[in-house]
Amino acid sequence: MTDDVATRTSDGGAAGSDAAGSDAAGSDAAGSDTAGSDAVTPFGPVGADDAGVDGLRGRLVVYLGVAAGLLAVSVLVIVDGDVVSGAPLVYWALGPLGTALIAAWTTRWIHRSHLVPSEVSTIVTYALFGAVVFAAAALAEEYYEVLVGAHTVPTMTTVVGWLNGGFIVGSFVGVHVAKADRQRRALATERAKAEQLAESLSVLNRVLRHDIRTDVNVIQGYAALLEDRTEDGDDHLETIETRCEHVIDLADKARVAERAIRGTTGERERVDIADRVRDAVDAVATSNRDGARDAEFTVEAPDDLVVEAHPLIGYAVQQIVENAVVHNDRKPEVSVTVTETPTDAVVTVTDNGPGIPAEEVDVLLEGEETQLKHSSGLGLWMVNWIVRRCDGTLDTRSAEPRGSTVTITIPRSSAD
Structure with a gap:
């Protein structure tokens, strides 16, 4: 269990600089991921020269x-009269008509979608490729x-029809590929921003924890000096020491909370x-927490x-x-049970305290805080975050005749 508990170790300045370095590395990695995914077309790599109206x-x-x-x-082929006997002229006009319509529709879509040059290159490439492949197939058949x-000779009207058909199909495919490429690049950009933000928050967290610990240590040192000069115990000094320990404990929880928030499914074990x-x-029974x-x-x-x-x-x-012990208004009695079902593992903690305040439960269930409704600490928030990383559920309810019951349910199918 010692691996699970955040110990009170001082965060050095080097840790902050290391995190800053990892921030830069993460940014470079994200940038290289986006750049490395560019595809090459006859008109330049996808992703290159995305700015500029001229392109x-x-x-x-x-x-x-x-x-x-x-x-x-x-038009030249049809006017030249190279048509299969018996086929109406309108039949052979469908290809050119389709080409005109798809060109007009694609042009309008490009303008409305505000595409960048590289995405238009994708459409042009697929349109040309479709036309060439279809025409080659038609020529081979003729x-x-x-x-x-x-x-006696190849029928060029047929070849031209397939040529138009290939252009139409290629344009459709190119539009869909351009859409998918734009979405992929947008996701890559958002992922890079999220990684940079996460690293920045990590650096900020470490720096704040380091500064908080330093200032609290100074306060505790002066409080100890005052205590040595005071003959009888001073309630004010005890309050200072208690609040200092609370601040240090809060800094430790912030470190654990960061790990829980940034955790992914891949971190399960x-x-x-x-x-x-x-x-x-x-761990709670042997701690120095009040009432333990x-x-x-x-x-x-x-x-x-x-x-x-x-x-x-x-x-x-x-x-x-720990919450069941610290927030109890009488001698704490805590019962913990672990049971199993065919699909889940269930951990139930019941205490005899005053119960979890309703506003705390509301904030936990709604997943957000407001100025009028907020939680008093990180404890239940961290529990919720960790349980979510397990694809589990967290339930809180009042116990009888008093107290509260907190239930954690974790799926066990993936471990079977």
């Missing part, structure tokens, strides 16, 4: 130029027909929840119960037990 206009001109060229070739004697619960209760020495603890748990959970799950149980 966008140039690529759009290429796209419209290809469409205009297809229309011109189609020459095969000539070889077997079905035709197989743990014996029954063993973690026993360690959590022992006089409290009565009862633990009912199987010899072992393995689940896949966040490494701090033991700390979450310890926080619940």
Whole structure:
């Protein structure tokens, strides 16, 4: 359980500088991730020259130029009379008509979507690729027909029809690929920003904890000097010492809270929840917390119960037990049980205290604070964060005849 509990060790300045270095490294990694994902097209790499109206206009001109060229070739072929006998002229006009419509629709969509040049390059590339592939397939088929004697010469009207069809299909595919690429790049940008923010918050957290500890140590030192000069015990000095210990404890919880918030599913591990619960209760029972020495603890748990959970799950149980002791208005009596169902592991902590205030429970369940409704500490917040990292649930309710019951439910299917 000692691994789960945040110990009071002083954070050095080097830690802050290390975090700052990791912040820069994280930024570089995020930037390289975005840059490294650029794809290459005939008009330059996707992601390059994303700024500039000239680049966008140039690529759009290429796209419209290809469409205009297809229309011109189609008209020349049809006017030249190279059509299959018996087929109406309108049938062969469908290809050029489709090309004109898709070019108009794609151009309008590009302007409305505010694409960057690299994304337009993607559309142009796919449109050209589709036209070339379809035309090549049509030419191959026509020459095969000539070889077997079905035709004396290739029918160019058919080739032009397939050419237009390839342009249409390629344009559709290019638009969808451009959409997907834009979403991917947007997600990469947001991920990079989130990583930078997380690293910045980590640095801020470490620096604040270091400064808080330094100032509190100074206050405790002067309080000790005053206590030596005071013959009888001074309640004011005891209050100063108590509040200093509270501030240090809060700094420790902030460190654990940061780890819990930044935790991911990948940080889970197989743990014996029954063993973690026993360690959590022992840690509180042997601590110097108010009322811990006089409290009565009862633990009912199987010899072992393995689940896949966040490494701090033991700390979450310890926080619940500690709250049951510290916030009690009489001799604390805390009962902790660990049970299992076919799908879950259930940890239940019941005490005989005054109960958890309703506003605390509301803030915990709603997941946000306001000026009129807020929590008095980090304890239950951390428990909630850690339990969520386990894909578990947290339930609080009043006990009879008094006190409160807190229940943690953790799925155990992933550990079976």
